Amino acid sequence: DNSALAAQLDQRINNKTKPLGSLGMLETLAKQIGLIQQTTDISLKQAVILVFAADHGIVAEGISAYPQDVTWQMVANFLAKGAAINVFAQQNHCDLQIIDAGVNHNFGSRDGLIDRKLAHGTRNFAQLPAMTPETCHRALASGMALVAELQGNVIGFGEMGIGNTTAAAALMHKLTGIPVAQCVGAGTGLSSDGVLHKQRVIEAAVALHSTAIEPLDILATFGGLEIAMMVGAMLQAAERRMVLLIDGFIVTSALLVAARISPAILDYCVFSHCSNEHGHREMLQHLHARPLLQLSLRLGEGTGCALALPLLHASVNFLNQMATFESAQVSEKS
Amino acid sequence: DNSALAAQLDQRINNKTKPLGSLGMLETLAKQIGLIQQTTDISLKQAVILVFAADHGIVAEGISAYPQDVTWQMVANFLAKGAAINVFAQQNHCDLQIIDAGVNHNFGSRDGLIDRKLAHGTRNFAQLPAMTPETCHRALASGMALVAELQGNVIGFGEMGIGNTTAAAALMHKLTGIPVAQCVGAGTGLSSDGVLHKQRVIEAAVALHSTAIEPLDILATFGGLEIAMMVGAMLQAAERRMVLLIDGFIVTSALLVAARISPAILDYCVFSHCSNEHGHREMLQHLHARPLLQLSLRLGEGTGCALALPLLHASVNFLNQMATFESAQVSEKS
Incomplete structure (x- = not known):
């Protein structure tokens, strides 16, 4: 009871x-x-952060401040332990798993990279649904399988994927009804003109795919392979009664999908921080979530999760x- | 340059x-x-938190939810490693120094307690200045001497003293000009009637001691021995170019005094958190301070400093x- x-x-x-x-x-x-x-x-046992990486066809619309190659380059940086998430995870004694969910690059066999590549990125959702329903289901299943093998009881979620704030903003709009203008932000560093263009791209895509209503349809249409894999991982983690540590804008967009499928998942979620990416605050409000940290981060990778981990330990201790x-x-x- | x-x-x-x-x-x-x-x-080298403890004559006016004995009992709890500050300091690899600045109790020789007792508590500032100018100067000097002996380059400040939110609220009012009603809060847990009574006690004391204008006069008149010792410790720490980690309402009230004596001290201060004690937010605004954490803490002891320490390490790392x-x-x- x-x-x-x-x-x-x-x-x-x-x-x-x-x-x-x-x-x-x-x-x-x-x-x-x-x-x-x-x-x-x-x-708290064996905390781990899963960092899901994938590319996004929507980058063809010019919605990111950085070129697509940065996705695989940053994955290589994760493997070489040179990124922010490496530094913070090591500091706070947290394991890291780097997962290729669909990066547009052939890594070959790379030590430490978990290869779950489903495609070389999604399709451009300005023209076609980002994924087929089959691919989306495979991503969900893949995320579930990864979590089924974990030993610990606390899991953080991180991501890397040039273009994924555009996907996340589209998901946010479709799943919350909040106008697109309030869902889009600067991502890795767009100008205000760039943000406006991003908004127009999303609005046009939303009009094009008006038949996507169900959460999994919305996910397949606008999501990313890393986002879909995270949704599966989150559902499985809650099923296993793990503590789910939620990062920033993109991770929370995955949670919006997961929570529509299984609302009880929210009982398992700890919101690590409120990001500076425009839209995250409203996303958190929509979920009635009170984040632990408010440090004006907007880096992704699971950095907020790693930084919040000492507060989880403090509460247990x-x-x-x-x-x-x-x-x-x-x-x-x- | x-x-x-x-x-x-x-x-x-x-x-x-x-x-x-x-x-x-x-x-x-x-x-x-x-x-x-x-x-x-x-x-960051050898982080240490100095916890200054002292008693307050103003408790005779019935301004605290807890009896005065809790001050020495909590000091004993610090020495036995049972308090929140012990748990958080240990978790985050931070040394602790527990200093008797003026507790109304004879501890005898207690392992781990640094005896700098100047009196068995202050006088009741509803009737007399809390300290003589001489006692106040001795407290400042004592705090400076403690810091002069430290090896590290980061210092956190904590305190214990039943009644000290009343002293801190009076200091805040006198040093910022903010009305007493906005400076008083529930402390360890007063009812709203209790808070109103506390406000009246402070207002009457402020009227009584209207000639206290200079910061050190204000400190001697309304402060506590732990607060005065902290002021000295802060001034010395900035002199030594240490990073000063500021805790909650009482520690920030000490900083208000120190910053009036030496405004450049603020360059050395990291504000660990915004406390739930009413008044702390306005105190921080007055100092143009942006706190790292906002966790609705109101415990004191330096707990905010200990909890913020991993964020300092993250910034360095x-x-x-x-x-x-x-x-x-x-x-x-x-």
């Missing part, structure tokens, strides 16, 4: 030597982890390690 | 493999640390460890 467990967690939290509620969001988080793990004896008023013989409120 | 160093830091930050500015506040922080340390080769566009052969913006 969850209400009994919730009461036990509240009691355990409130008996710690601190004013009632004074650990704020860390208390909320400790309780959430207890409810996810169905115990007051919470723990205070619950497990702090003294109680009784054990420390501290007087209670007068 | 700081402008040359600032440009070098900007260049080093901008050459990293990430969109321009995409690490947000971590970039600002890396640059600030570079300017503090006067180098692009930044590092990305600057030192990330690849550049050139080294990783990643294409730049098109």
